[in-house]
Amino acid sequence: MKGSIGVFDSGYGGLTVLKEIVKKLPAYSFLYLGDNARAPYGSRSFDTVHQYTLQCVEWFFNQGCSLVILACNTASAKALRTIQQKDLPLIAPSKRVLGVIRPTTEVIGSYTQTNKVGIVGTSGTVSSGSYPIEIAKFYPTIKVFQEACPMWVPLIENNEYNNPGGDYFVQHHLKNLLNQDADIDTLLLACTHYPLLIEQLKKFTPAHIKIVSQGDIVAKSLVDYLKRHPTMEEQCLKEGTIDFYTTDSTIDFNNKATIFWGDKVHSKHADIS
Numbered sequence: 001m002k003g004s005i006g007v008f009d010s011g012y013g014g015l016t017v018l019k020e021i022v023k024k025l026p027a028y029s030f031l032y033l034g035d036n037a038r039a040p041y042g043s044r045s046f047d048t049v050h051q052y053t054l055q056c057v058e059w060f061f062n063q064g065c066s067l068v069i070l071a072c073n074t075a076s077a078k079a080l081r082t083i084q085q086k087d088l089p090l091i092a093p094s095k096r097v098l099g100v101i102r103p104t105t106e107v108i109g110s111y112t113q114t115n116k117v118g119i120v121g122t123s124g125t126v127s128s129g130s131y132p133i134e135i136a137k138f139y140p141t142i143k144v145f146q147e148a149c150p151m152w153v154p155l156i157e158n159n160e161y162n163n164p165g166g167d168y169f170v171q172h173h174l175k176n177l178l179n180q181d182a183d184i185d186t187l188l189l190a191c192t193h194y195p196l197l198i199e200q201l202k203k204f205t206p207a208h209i210k211i212v213s214q215g216d217i218v219a220k221s222l223v224d225y226l227k228r229h230p231t232m233e234e235q236c237l238k239e240g241t242i243d244f245y246t247t248d249s250t251i252d253f254n255n256k257a258t259i260f261w262g263d264k265v266h267s268k269h270a271d272i273s
């Protein structure tokens with residue numbers, strides 16, 4: 001039986017990725033789940049992020065999805081490997097779960113001239129060391145500098161980013177990052193929420209630094225994955241539909257999701273327990 005492609009985030013951030021995926025694959029059907037009831041994930045332990053993410057992945061499987069994208073760096077950093085290596089072989093050996101870190105690290109070398117890349121992400125993503133480890137596999141000469149920005153997701157989730165308070169925290173973390181090395185020429189937004197801050201980031205980042213968002217990168221990588229995995233591609237429903245689910249209030253989700261999605265969203269409640 002065919003199923004939608006699942007796209008997961010702890011909250012709203014994955015919508016910035018889904019938007020780019022739908023532009024490239026409009027014929028496919030998608031199921032989005034935001035675990036808003038338990039977001040943010042950024043400051044939670046490995047075990048907790050793994051447990052929450054696995055429950056959500058199982059929910060997608062129960063909805064008939066064969067392919068799930070973790071459009072969340074924190075979940076990709078802290079849960080993906082265990083899910084792929086330990087959980088999937090036991091619970092659903094023919095299904096696949098992909099993340100956002102690998103596709104991003106594969107191409108990051110094409111953005112930098114100085115071989116110095118700055119990364120902003122949640123505390124969880126930064127402390128996992130996933131980006132420096134993965135980038136070293138593809139580009140051993142690139143030096144990676146990281147800065148955890150624990151306030152950015154709560155500011156975005158509460159729609160409190162586009163004001164002087166938001167400006168303060170954006171500048172504060174950018175300064176911490178850029179002070180680590182004057183030759184950083186690429187700023188990777190390693191959190192799917194951060195594209196919402198793009199105007200502020202542009203305002204406070206020196207013009208020669210390229211700001212890289214993941215949506216388009218992950219979308220291109222999915223197109224390529226489906227070409228390379230025809231058996232999986234055949235299991236993907238192509239009715240051009242998008243269904244939105246949240247583990248929290250649908251009213252709140254519909255109101256806030258519009259900021260990320262750019263259009264009205266009608267969500268349904270998902271009971272994850």
Ligand code: DGL
Binds near residue numbers: 072191
């Ligand atoms: N959007 C998620 C990410 O890409 C993080 C949000 C959170 O802290 O829950 O890391």
